[in-house]
Amino acid sequence: xxxxxxxxxxxxxxxxxxxxxxxxxxxxxxxxxxxxxxxxxxxxxxxxxxxxxxxxxxxxxxxxxxxxxxxxxxxxxxxxxxxxxxxxxxxxxxxxxxxxxxxxxxxxxxxxxxxxxxxxxxxxxxxxxxxxxxxxxxxxxxxxxxxxxxxxxxxxxxxxxxxxxxxxxxxxxxxxxxxxxxxxxxxxxxxxxxxxxxxxxxxxxxxxxxxxxxxxxxxxxxxxxxxxxxxxxxxxxxxxxxxxxxxxxxxxxxxxxxxxxxxxxxxxxxxxxxxxxxxxxxxxx
Numbered sequence: 528x529x530x531x532x533x534x535x536x537x538x539x540x541x542x543x544x545x546x547x548x549x550x551x552x553x554x555x556x557x558x559x560x561x562x563x564x565x566x567x568x569x570x571x572x573x574x575x576x577x578x579x580x581x582x583x584x585x586x587x588x589x590x591x592x593x594x595x596x597x598x599x600x601x602x603x604x605x606x607x608x609x610x611x612x613x614x615x616x617x618x619x620x621x622x623x624x625x626x627x628x629x630x631x632x633x634x635x636x637x638x639x640x641x642x643x644x645x646x647x648x649x650x651x652x653x654x655x656x657x658x659x660x661x662x663x664x665x666x667x668x669x670x671x672x673x674x675x676x677x678x679x680x681x682x683x684x685x686x687x688x689x690x691x692x693x694x695x696x697x698x699x700x701x702x703x704x705x706x707x708x709x710x711x712x713x714x715x716x717x718x719x720x721x722x723x724x725x726x727x728x729x730x731x732x733x734x735x736x737x738x739x740x741x742x743x744x745x746x747x748x749x750x751x752x753x754x755x756x757x758x759x760x761x762x763x764x765x766x767x768x769x770x771x772x773x774x775x776x777x778x779x780x781x782x783x784x785x786x787x788x789x790x791x792x793x794x795x796x797x798x799x800x801x802x803x804x805x806x807x808x809x810x811x812x
Contacts, residue, residue: 541806548802551795558792562611571601573608574760582778594780596770606785609762610792616678616763617743623682624743625736628689629728633720635690636697647694650687658684659746663755677756681743692735696728737800741793748789764789 542548570590571577577591577599585594593602635646662680700706701724709719744764750756751765752772759766764785771782 539806542802545802545805547798548806551798551802554791555795555799558610558788558795559614562607562614565607566604569601569604571604573605573762574600576600582774582781584778584780593784594778596781597774597778602767602781602784605762606764606767606788609764609767609785610788612757612761613744613747613764613789613792616674616681616747616757617740620678620681620685620743620747621736621739623678624685624739625689625732626686627683628686629693629725629732631686632690632693632695633697633724633728636694637701637716637720637724639698639701643694647691650690653684654687659749662746662750663753674757674761677747677750681746685739685743685746689732689735689739692731693728696731697724700724700727734800734804737796737803741796741800744789744793744796764792 543552566573569592577595579599580591580595581599582597583591583595583599585592591601591603593606595601596605631646631650635643638646661684665676665680706719706723709723714722747756747763748765748768751763752769754766754769757763757766767785768782768789771778771785775782
């Protein structure tokens with residue numbers, strides 16, 4: 528195990544001992560299982576229309592467990608498909624932002640000097656621009672409703688905080704004895720970053736990644752709510768909440784189901800992120 532890297536088995540034990548984090552993991556596991564397997568237990572498809580059950584409240588007799596929307600589509604299946612799509616988009620966008628942030632921050636921190644200065648000025652300039660404003664411009668001007676553009680918009684701008692965190696950690700690590708020894712053996716800068724710097728950052732990165740995912744879900748939901756994210760006929764938690772909000776007075780079940788799933792997902796991910804941050808705290812090692 529590289530010097531300074533976290534004792535991950537003990538960290539996971541500390542995480543599991545926290546009741547809040549343990550509950551969040553269990554509920555999150557149930558939500559993921561429902562997103563993957565839940566639609567199989569319903570006879571309805573997300574785009575299937577039931578003309579005899581338009582905007583009907585939850586009922587067991589017709590198999591519409593969360594009711595139907597104005598087109599007679601089953602909200603149970605659409606909510607789970609929306610959960611699946613929101614999770615997939617947020618995970619991919621978070622992965623892209625973390626990869627860019629780790630690469631940018633570690634190179635800037637390790638290189639130092641003018642390279643570090645110029646790279647971080649780029650981050651400062653992008654920080655000065657409203658994050659959602661950039662994403663809204665991309666999604667509205669390039670290809671409205673395109674999932675690829677949405678991914679690029681979310682992942683390509685969400686790496687700024689990661690880059691700052693990684694740079695600060697890299698600056699603290701580059702003077703350590705094992706880095707000096709690696710330089711003395713003749714390793715190139717890229718090899719030192721990939722073999723020694725990045726592995727010692729993974730505790731901090733994992734903790735921040737768990738907090739990035741709910742942020743991406745919230746941004747995707749907000750954009751879909753504005754009509755700039757996932758478009759019909761696809762379902763995401765954001766556009767389901769948007770559709771339900773328009774009908775909340777006459778058909779409140781169209782809002783309650785997707786909103787409850789979204790709130791539960793965000794709460795679990797945030798609680799899990801807080802637990803990971805505490806469990807991976809270097810002062811606990």
